Amino acid sequence: MADLSTPETVVQELDARRSFLLEAGAGAGKTTDLVRALQHLLGHRRPELEASGRRIACITYTNVAKRKILERISADPLVTVGTIHEFLWSVIHDYQRELWQQLLTYNDTDLRSPENLTEVTTPPVIEYSDRGRKFSDGRISHDDVIALSLRLVAAHPKLIRIIASKYPIIFVDEYQDTSPKTIELLLDHLAGAGKEPCVIGLFGDSMQKIYRSGVGAVQHERLTTITKHQNYRCSRPVVDVLNQMRPELRQEAAGERQGGEVHLFLNTDTSPGPLRLDVARTFLATRGWSLDNTKYLMLTHRGIAGTLNYPNLLEQYRQLGSHGPDDLMARAEPYIQYLTQVEALSTAHHARDFVELNSLLAQGKRHITEHADKRTINEAIRELNAVRTTGTIGDVLDLLADSRVMAVPGQVRERERRRTASGLDERHQRQADFAHGLRDVPYREVTAVTQFIDALTPFSTQHGVKGDEFENVIVVIDDSAWTMYNIGKMLAGIDKPERTQRSRNLFYVCCSRAQRGLAVVFINDLSEGATRRAHHWFASGTVHP
Numbered sequence: 001m002a003d004l005s006t007p008e009t010v011v012q013e014l015d016a017r018r019s020f021l022l023e024a025g026a027g028a029g030k031t032t033d034l035v036r037a038l039q040h041l042l043g044h045r046r047p048e049l050e051a052s053g054r055r056i057a058c059i060t061y062t063n064v065a066k067r068k069i070l071e072r073i074s075a076d077p078l079v080t081v082g083t084i085h086e087f088l089w090s091v092i093h094d095y096q097r098e099l100w101q102q103l104l105t106y107n108d109t110d111l112r113s114p115e116n117l118t119e120v121t122t123p124p125v126i127e128y129s130d131r132g133r134k135f136s137d138g139r140i141s142h143d144d145v146i147a148l149s150l151r152l153v154a155a156h157p158k159l160i161r162i163i164a165s166k167y168p169i170i171f172v173d174e175y176q177d178t179s180p181k182t183i184e185l186l187l188d189h190l191a192g193a194g195k196e197p198c199v200i201g202l203f204g205d206s207m208q209k210i211y212r213s214g215v216g217a218v219q220h221e222r223l224t225t226i227t228k229h230q231n232y233r234c235s236r237p238v239v240d241v242l243n244q245m246r247p248e249l250r251q252e253a254a255g256e257r258q259g260g261e262v263h264l265f266l267n268t269d270t271s272p273g274p275l276r277l278d279v280a281r282t283f284l285a286t287r288g289w290s291l292d293n294t295k296y297l298m299l300t301h302r303g304i305a306g307t308l309n310y311p312n313l314l315e316q317y318r319q320l321g322s323h324g325p326d327d328l329m330a331r332a333e334p335y336i337q338y339l340t341q342v343e344a345l346s347t348a349h350h351a352r353d354f355v356e357l358n359s360l361l362a363q364g365k366r367h368i369t370e371h372a373d374k375r376t377i378n379e380a381i382r383e384l385n386a387v388r389t390t391g392t393i394g395d396v397l398d399l400l401a402d403s404r405v406m407a408v409p410g411q412v413r414e415r416e417r418r419r420t421a422s423g424l425d426e427r428h429q430r431q432a433d434f435a436h437g438l439r440d441v442p443y444r445e446v447t448a449v450t451q452f453i454d455a456l457t458p459f460s461t462q463h464g465v466k467g468d469e470f471e472n473v474i475v476v477i478d479d480s481a482w483t484m485y486n487i488g489k490m491l492a493g494i495d496k497p498e499r500t501q502r503s504r505n506l507f508y509v510c511c512s513r514a515q516r517g518l519a520v521v522f523i524n525d526l527s528e529g530a531t532r533r534a535h536h537w538f539a540s541g542t543v544h545p
């Protein structure tokens with residue numbers, strides 16, 4: 001096997017109908033290999049799949065990965081690309097009677113606070129919903145889909161054969177974030193099942209597990225393990241840092257881009273806090289790092305937001321009280337909630353992500369159903385984009401109120417009405433003053449804050465950066481802000497094993513997004529032990545003490 005390239009090995013396993021695990025570090029080209037494997041299957045097995053009405057399932061977790069894969073296979077209808085929940089639900093939802101039976105025992109035995117279902121005499125139609133669980137109405141949640149699927153196939157083995165014959169090949173991208181229950185379903189039940197044995201292909205990296213619920217490393221007798229040591233994404237100095245972090249899986253820089261730069265900013269001459277980031281940014285700007293070619297990954301508290309590009313917006317939210325800036329960052333205030341939706345709409349339109357676009361329009365009670373609709377919506381969004389770049393927040397709100405491309409939520413409509421009313425009580429007057437001030441802020445600050453908020457949460461599914469890559473990356477760390485992880489303690493080797501692993505994985509994922517330049521900025525002080533280790537890890541770069 002050593003003589004074959006990774007894609008050749010994958011093809012060999014596929015042709016032999018054997019399940020496999022492709023485990024390799026960041027930037028190794030796992031997603032690329034997955035796409036190549038799909039292309040191979042589509043090239044060689046299309047007639048057979050089409051004739052028998054079979055499909056290939058490809059499970060992904062982030063929109064970035066889903067888009068990338070769909071694009072590269074030209075959204076071929078023979079491949080179903082989606083989340084594990086979408087996939088499982090599509091195969092089990094036809095078995096309503098069996099599902100209801102399983103749901104009753106699941107409710108009684110697995111749930112900490114079971115629902116009282118004794119009064120439900122006629123089973124409702126079971127639906128998988130984002131609105132959370134309510135069994136008596138037939139609503140099941142994300143987690144329930146997986147648990148019920150597992151129960152269902154354990155109770156009805158023939159279902160396994162039905163799934164395996166519909167999906168003889170199932171790939172999972174970023175397998176490390178799959179729940180142990182799903183892995184059990186895939187490997188203990190589906191792998192090898194059916195007349196033409198079902199092949200499971202897992203692609204991922206156990207060290208990039210950053211969700212608690214993920215399985216992490218997987219070993220299973222049914223899997224052939226394939227690995228690789230190239231890193232096609234990162235420049236040589238960045239790969240050197242990754243190798244220090246992860247000596248057990250050394251990579252070689254194999255991409256075209258070999259030259260790059262790495263910086264570690266401790267900036268201890270400056271007082272702890274946002275100023276340390278300012279000093280780093282000023283330095284990097286002299287080396288050509290700009291907002292256009294740099295991605296910020298902020299593992300910091302929300303408070304330092306002011307250093308970026310939305311001073312007026314932040315100032316308005318300060319007027320709401322001490323919680324204002326936090327509400328802005330958490331999108332917990334009606335105006336910013338609405339405006340970030342508007343940003344999502346514009347981004348989806350720009351990226352031609354029609355699935356996302358339709359789902360956003362549907363939230364605003366709009367659907368693209370006919371060609372004329374499409375044209376009207378395209379025109380409205382183009383008009384919106386012009387005002388987004390040059391106008392104020394007030395201009396955008398007025399335009400949206402008229403164009404109705406996205407329905408204005410009730411809470412915003414109410415605030416807009418009250419803005420011009422008289423005789424308001426103190427609380428409502430403050431809200432009205434806030435709304436007035438907000439309307440004068442240049443709208444581009446909303447775009448800036450949205451990008452910033454997305455960068456704040458690199459570990460969340462929706463805004464995940466896993467699978468993504470950027471020319472330059474600045475990782476900003478403030479350990480005083482979080483309890484989930486602590487980079488300083490991880491470096492010093494003095495944290496609990498579980499948190500150490502979480503911190504190391506998150507740090508690894510963030511640093512490995514950089515194609516050319518990587519800068520890590522600590523805005524809090526590090527202990528002596530942590531400083532020593534950090535110097536060691538960044539020996540291939542410049543340390544700014």
Ligand SMILES: Nc1ncnc2c1ncn2[C@@H]1O[C@H](COP(=O)(O)OP(=O)(O)OP(=O)(O)O)[C@@H](O)[C@H]1O
Pocket residue numbers: 024025026027028029030031032033205208232233255466467468469512
């Ligand atoms: N064989 C190859 N030759 C040249 N470039 C490649 C090759 N494989 C992948 N790449 C490029 O390397 C980069 C990383 O690839 P990819 O995203 O597939 O890696 P990955 O292993 O899935 O990364 P990660 O786990 O870090 O998200 C991409 O820009 C991709 O186009």
